Amino acid sequence: MSDPVKVRFAPSPTGFLHIGGVRTALFNWLFARHHGGQFVLRIEDTDHERSTEESITEILESMKWLGLDWDEGPYRQTERQEIYTQKVDQLFKEGKAYRCYCTPEELDRKRNEAQKKGLKPKYDGTCRERTDQLEGSPSVIRFKAPLEGSVVVDDLLRGKVVFDIEELDDLILQRTDGSPTYNFVVVVDDADMGITHVVRGDDHLSNTPRQCLLYDALNFTRPKFAHISMILGQDKARLSKRHGATSALAYREMGYLPAAMINYLARLGWSHGDQEIFSREEMIQHFSFDSVNTSAAVFDPDKLSWLNEHYIKTTPPEELARQLEPVLVSTGVLQSGHGLDASEIAKVIPSLNERAKTLVEMAEKSKFYFNKEVEFDEKAKTKFLTANARPLLEKVIAGLSPMENFSAEEIETLFKKIVEEEGTKLGKLAQPVRVALTGTTVSPGIYDVILLLGREQTLVRLNNAFQAI
């Protein structure tokens, strides 16, 4: 809790928010919360071509779902045009920027040529020293960067990273249409918003020296940088759609809990000794860049799944019920407007939370409880609801009907007694009953099922099965 900290997450709205973005957001958020600082959300929508409103909506929805709350924003760069124009003018007047009339085609050609010769494909400075103004010709504004020396980027995670200025070129600040480019706005915005620490993906490290030069040219103090590693797919290639689901909301649809997602992503690159399970409070308390790894990490769906199972098991039933409810509706187990409240839904959870890896799985397994009509699995029916089962079911019905203390203990005593009388095994009795009550061979413990359904419903289902044989 030393100096005030202000960080930001700045996604571009050109698609859904993916896992890698979430982790960047999370590290920013954790750092801010740990230091009692500010977390800003800024939408980098300077690319008119590809930015969409739907993306913005989805990004906000993802952040909310994951509980990554922001203190300022969401700012949108398209609404801040004025300040960019002003800063470009400033650089222009100070001789730190110039007009460039090279066409994209020309530049493309030069780049290819340079690359063919094995040279760095950078801008050759054709317009850097030109003094004439070509009225009416389209032009961009470029930054007149220093020509020699080196830039030292001081990274919190990697130490001092040195770049030779000769590797850099005069980047474009403003496009032909007058809109600013990323490397420029990011500097202006971060400085203007008072960002103290820029925490972002590794892929931005090589942009950083250019940005440092811009900070210097604009007389801004450079923020501190922390470039976190990227997330890779199982084949060690950059994580993309072909590795499966990469959008945050896709995980919500698949029935993952935000707590599991957050815990998983936090441990991807960050650690605190051998601890694997972290509450939000613990993460915030322990988070530090001192314990953040710099090597790239492979996304492991199995471990995410394990964490999801863990949180399904340990979240209090009523709380989990609130997260399960929309899934019950989306999977069609319940109709919207079902009228059940969380406490009613929560009743099935204790019997299911050790058997479901996701909320979707849990919803499917809870059908027997919410649907009054038993949906029979044909194979289960022919295998277990047989003539042999008839006398067994009959005894269960006879035993359950008058039972005074309708409890698991009493039911168990009854089952044991029937097994003994019939000279059979518990499995031979439990399976037919299970099929009669749930329609399938797989369910929670049979006594739990009976208790859950209640005596009345149990007897109805047992009788139906009995008569159908």
Next chain:
RNA sequence: GUCCCCAUCGUCUAGCCUGGCCCAGGACACCGGCCUUUCACGCCGGCGACGCGGGUUCGAAUCCCGCUGGGGACGCCA
């Protein structure tokens, strides 16, 4: 191609900064067993790594150099 980053079990990681406590610890996955009314859960056990080559040192996973490998950047994308 050039520049930059990275390198411990299949995967996530602890250890590395401040060499000996590490013939390397934990977790996921996998395999075997136990428990058992189904399916799971759980419990117990097993398999499994310091990329390679040079140094420095009494001693290196830990420090230095090279190599190799992986990733990233080089856009009027962000």
